[in-house]
Amino acid sequence: EVQLVESGGGLVQPGGSLRLSCAASGFTFSSYWMSWVRQAPGKGLEWVANIKQDGSEKYYVDSVKGRFTISRDNAKNSLYLQMNSLRAEDTAVYYCAREAAAGRIDFDYWGQGTLVTVSS
Amino acid sequence: QSALTQPASVSGSPGQSITISCTGTSSDVGGYNYVSWYQQHPGKAPKLMIYEVSNRPSGVSNRFSGSKSGNTASLTISGLQAEDEADYYCSSYTSSSTPWVFGGGTKLTVL
Numbered sequence: 652e653v654q655l656v657e658s659g660g661g662l663v664q665p666g667g668s669l670r671l672s673c674a675a676s677g678f679t680f681s682s683y684w685m686s687w688v689r690q691a692p693g694k695g696l697e698w699v700a701n702i703k704q705d706g707s708e709k710y711y712v713d714s715v716k717g718r719f720t721i722s723r724d725n726a727k728n729s730l731y732l733q734m735n736s737l738r739a740e741d742t743a744v745y746y747c748a749r750e751a752a753a754g755r756i757d758f759d760y761w762g763q764g765t766l767v768t769v770s771s
Numbered sequence: 772q773s774a775l776t777q778p779a780s781v782s783g784s785p786g787q788s789i790t791i792s793c794t795g796t797s798s799d800v801g802g803y804n805y806v807s808w809y810q811q812h813p814g815k816a817p818k819l820m821i822y823e824v825s826n827r828p829s830g831v832s833n834r835f836s837g838s839k840s841g842n843t844a845s846l847t848i849s850g851l852q853a854e855d856e857a858d859y860y861c862s863s864y865t866s867s868s869t870p871w872v873f874g875g876g877t878k879l880t881v882l
Binding site: 694695696697701709710712713738746748751756757758759760761762763764 | 803805807809815816817818819822823828860863865868869870871872873874875876
């Protein structure tokens with residue numbers, strides 16, 4: 652069974668940092684692109700960043716470029732999101748999501764999410 | 772403001788059919804057959820219901836179907852059941868600076 656379990660969320664002051672983790676199991680982690688998708692309170696979904704299977708390619712939504720860094724450790728079956736210079740508008744539930752394989756462009760599995768609150 | 776436009780809410784009675792629309796542009800919905808739909812129950816993770824406009828993942832009920840015409844995609848749920856009450860989000864590949872855009876979500880109420 653595919654499982655994605657996020658951790659690391661919490662309350663942080665504006666300008667602060669936080670590192671999110673996503674532990675993957677039930678599939679060959681190193682074979683999939685992975686993404687972070689966020690959902691602000693009461694709002695819709697927003698793709699944040701993704702990373703290629705071997706970590707050689709990374710992409711970000713414009714609003715987080717230069718502040719967030721996505722990474723992965725295939726030996727530990729883990730995905731990370733380092734978030735620096737956090738702003739109030741980064742407050743959201745952050746989901747780890749697996750990108751479907753075989754040329755598809757969708758997210759076939761999602762974690763339960765971890766809440767990040769940026770507030771003084 | 773979300774990139775794709777969905778109605779804020781729809782409702783239907785058990786057994787009825789409903790359709791949720793998702794309107795984009797020729798740079799996303801209209802330009803690619805990479806529209807997907809996600810179901811999200813309160814406090815839960817999104818679940819993939821439809822991919823590539825009209826394909827259902829294994830395990831998803833055939834009461835769920837998808838289609839597209841021009842810049843508008845649609846999700847139809849037939850034989851509504853109480854368990855279908857949830858938020859539904861559409862998503863599309865896009866040629867813009869980010870690979871995906873989402874709709875703002877539609878709250879489905881089963882009366």
